[in-house]
Amino acid sequence: MNRNLRIALYVLALGIVLAGLWAVTVHAQNPTPTDDEVNRIAHQLYCPVCENTPLDVCPTEACRQWRDLIRQQLSEGWTEAQIKQYFVQQYGVRVLSEPPASGLNWLVYVLPPLIILAGAFLLFRAMRGWIKPPADSSAVGSGEEAPKDEYVERLEEELKKRK
Amino acid sequence: MLAEIGYGIIVVAFIVALYSVGAAIYGERTKSPAVVESARRAMLLLWPLISLAAGTLIYLLITNHFEVSFVYEVTSREMPTYLKITAWWGGQAGSLVFWSWLMSAFASLVTLRKWERDREFLPWVIVVTALTTAFFLGLVVFYENPFARYWQTAGGQIVTSMFAPAATATVYFPSDGNGLNPLLRHPGMIIHPPMLYLGFVSFVIPYAFAIAALITGRTDDRWIRITRRWTLIAWLFLSFGLVLGSRWAYDVLGWGGFWGWDPVEIAALMPWLTGTAFLHSVMIQEKRGLLKQWNMILIILTYSLVIFGTFLTRTGVLSSVHAFAQSSIGxxxxxxxxxxxITSIALLIYRWPDLRGETEMKSLLSREALFLLNNLLFMSVLVICFWGVVFPIISQIFTGQTVTVGPPFYDRATAPLFAALMFLMGIAPLSTWKRSTVGTIGRVLWKSALAALVITVILFFTYTHNIIALVGFYLIALVLLVTLYEFWRAAWARSKATKENVVAALWNLFGRDRRRYGGYVIHISMMLMAIGILGINAFQIQTQGTLALNNSLTLGNYSIKYESIAQFTAADNRQVTRAVVNVYDKNGNYLGQLYPRIDYYPDAQQNMTIPGERPTLQDDLYVLLVDWQPASANGATFKIFVNPLVNWLWIGSLIFFVGIIIAAWPDRDPEYASARSRARHAEQPSAAD
Structure with a gap:
């Protein structure tokens, strides 16, 4: 190998190493996440040791450390989903603001609409049963036949009675 | 000695309450008015007795008797006297005495009424109210005694007991107490629990009459007419309690909001929901003789939810089923x-056939049908709330898994129901009893509906493109316009008929039908509150940053500049860290100064984050000095919220109380008035003689 080629290969190798070092340095220098970025995720997580307190507003020392952890994870490039997953693995699903839709937890989401629909159905059926057409069907038959301003008429009637 | 006296009085009160229950039942069964009267007098004795015990407890609290464990837990030497008094309901044992005291006051008031026309209700009303009071007194006597003291045994152990655990034990006197939880030292929190408790106990009265009606078989609407004002008063107190609690959360909890769907909040909301449904539903029974069975169900539910709410917040079951299992009172x-x-439901089933409606419903759009729909919606919100609170307990029992059911669940599930309730609030006042059609409602609705649409379009071009918020604004505008239109129409009609001017006619309308127009004022206030709720939920913005002195943080139309910070000890021994920030608008104009601070309570070793607020009708600038970094002259961390329109919530709540007072203002009882008039006429000739 001639000398010039050897120098060229050394330069190329050095260039690759420098480029690699540059890339690593750039990756490690992820800008420090802002408080708002930390809060956005912390707000979706509940304090694992307090009752019903979102992590972004919890004043305990433990929560302050967890917020620092979120900041560190963000600076290391973790995604929101990964951070939430980490907290679930560490402290259980209670850290989520809603139970994940699996197993018994389905009941949280399914039961209320079922009960409400059943209630609505029962009410509708009962009302249909209660409703009897009035003897004078013309009074309710159509809007056209209803009094022009029933409320005002009623009020005036009452007032006349009172006089 | 004082502790023994206080406890002794509570024991006597408990026995008197049980006697009252027993005598009332025996007197009714044996048809002995004298025994029922004895039960009534026993009932009347309860309030003075519990007042005496409460007075003893307050004296112990004020005079630093830290040998009494309750006094030790909720007070300290530094606390001002007024806080020592309010500490009475700041701890579990004291709050149970407070509950019993209020219950006995209301029960006494109701037993002092004239009973001539409802003599058969009296024994059963005594039974229910005295039994409820006896239950709470029993908890105090056997489980949560606020008079229990610390004793030091011969072995040096400290034991809590009412009486000496051993002959050699001596009373132990701690030098100072723990102090009241700092969260409970805010004026809002001082008044909030009494208001809630007042709401809770006053709902016991309509329930007592309902049970009396079921037992006696007097299934007309008499029990509803007697208790109408009690129900409104209960609703007033419960509403007041909820609003105060929200204001307290906004000012003290330091998270920029007023409602977090916390189980404790929901525990107070649930009886309010059934109570509100009941308030609407009883009108159908009064006017149309319908829904007797349903009204019974609602008042039984309300009572059960009152006790359930107290159960949830007092037994530790919300934090863990294990805490519940360990709780002595759970x-x-x-x-x-x-x-x-179960007893209430059994009675209801027994009387079910007697509670059938007297008439039929005639139209799906009649006012009674719309009120029923309103009930369905309130009950739907209740189902969501109940299930959301109970599910974590069920999950823990069946799977051992602790879960959180938080705001996203409630917001998503209840928002459409509240929107539907608002729509009903818009059209129900336009419907009539018995018969209404699309045509009759449409004829009076279209003008308001169109005007609301115009307002919404203007908001679209000037304020927001958020579709959900626009739907909310449309409904708010619709209800406001319909209600104002109703006022105008009625005033105009009256003015035409009586030749009064419109203002006088409007004023006299209130006097003529206070319940109806008070109700409309409540509807208006609800919409103002809805503006605040929608504003903060849809448009709240926030940011946080650490500032060096003279540096600024900008959010929306505001910018704050960190001016200075000071640390000092307040008169009540709080260690205060108070920042001074200047507020500027987006053009750099100076708007004022705010003082967010952190209060540290050494006795409780707890921080409180108190915001600096700049309220306007447009929004509320809410600045917190947060403790993410130690605050110093070099730098402090601030969190800023801009909460648009939130102050309409507080304005609305003030109008709300005016509305309830109008609706609950006593009318002269027509039968009583005519009886008096007859008596006057009868007296006149004899005077002439």
């Missing part, structure tokens, strides 16, 4: 709720 509460609920 299982007792559970049994009492079960007993009263």
């Amino acid at each position: 299982p007792v509460f559970f049994v009492f709720i079960g007993f009263t609920f």
Whole structure:
């Protein structure tokens, strides 16, 4: 190998190493996440040791450390989903603001609409049963036949009675 | 000695309450008015007795008797006297005495009424109210005694007991107490629990009459007419309690909001929901003789939810089923709720055939049908709230897994229901009893609906493109316009008929039908509150940053500049860290100064984050000095919220109380008035003679 080629290969190798070092340095220098970025995720997580307190507003020392952890994870490039997953693995699903839709937890989401629909159905059926057409069907038959301003008429009637 | 006296009085009160229950039942069964009267007098004795015990407890609290464990837990030497008094309901044992005291006051008031026309209700009203009071007194006597003291045994152990655990034990006197939880030292929190408790106990009165009606078989609407004002008063107190609690959360909890769907909040909201449904539903029974069975169900539910709410917040069951299992009062509460609920339902089933409606419904759009729909919606919100609170307990029992059911669940599930309720609020006042059609409602609705649409379009071009918020604004505008239109129409009609000017006609309308127009004022206030709720939920923005002195943080139309910070000890021994920030608008104009601070309570070793607020009708600038970094002259961390329109919530709540007072203002009882008039006429000739 001639000398010039050897120098060229050394330069190329050095260039690759420098480029690699540059890339690593750039990756490690992820800008420090802002408080708002930390809060956005912390707000979706509940304090694992307090009752019903979102992590972004919890004043305990433990929560302050967890917020620092979120900041560190963000600076290391973790995604929101990964951070939430980490907290679930560490402290259980209670850290989520809603139970994940699996197993018994389905009941949280399914039961209320079922009960409400059943209630609505029962009410509708009962009302249909209660409703009897009035003897004078013309009074309710159509809007056209209803009094022009029933409320005002009623009020005036009452007032006349009172006089 | 004082502790023994206080405890002794509570024991006597408990026995008197049980006697009252027993005598009332015996007197009714044996048809002995004298025994029922004895039960009534026993009932009347309860309030003075519990007042005496409460007075003893307050004296112990004020005079630093830290040998009494309750006094030790909720007070300290530094606390001002007024806080020592309010500490009475700041701890569990004291709050149970407070509950009993209020219950006995209301029960006494109701037993002092004239009973001539409803003599058959009296024994059963005594039974229910005295039994409820006896239950709470029983908890105090056997489980949560606020008069228990610390004793030092011969072995040096400290034991809590009412009486000496051993002959050699001596009373132990701690030098100072723990102090009241700092969260409970805010004026809002001082008044909030009494208001809630007042709401809770006053709902016991309509329930007592309902049970009396079921037992006696007097299934007309008399019990509803007697208790109408009690129900409104209960609703007033409960509403006031909820609003105060929200304001307290906004000012003290330091998270920029007023409602977090916390189980404790929901525990107070649930009886309010059934109570509100009941308030609407009883009108159908009064006017149309319908829904007798449903009204019974609603008042039984309301009572059960009152006790259930107290159970949830007092037994530790919300934090963990294990805490519940360890709680001494949890299982007792559970049994009492079960007993009263099953007994009530059994009575209801027994009387079910007698409670059939007297007439039929005639139209799906009649006012009674729309009120029923309103009830369905309130009950739907209740189902969501109840399930959301109970599910974590069920999950823990069946799977051992602790879960959180938080705001996203409630917001998503209840928002459409509240929107539907608002729509009903818009059209129900336009419907009439018995018969209404699309045509009759449409003829009076279209003008308001169109005007609301115009307002919404203007908002679209000037304020927001958020579709959900626009739907909310449309409904708010619709209800406001319909209600104002109703006022105008009625005033105009009256003015035409009586030749009064419109203002006088409007004023006289209130006097003529206070319940109706008070109700409309409540509807208006609800919409103003809805503006605040929608504003903060849809448009709240926030940011956080650490500032060096003279540096600024900008959010929306505001910018704050960190001016200075000071640390000092307040008169009540709080260690205060107070920042001074200048507020500027987006053009750099100076708007004022705010003082967010952190209060540290050494006795409780707890921080409180108190915001600096700049309220306007447009929004609320809410600045917190947060403790993410130690605050110093070099730098402090601030969190800023801009909460658009939120102050309409507080304005609306003030109008809300005016509305309830109008609706609950006593009318002269027509029968009583005519009886008086007859008596006057009868007296006149004799005077002439």
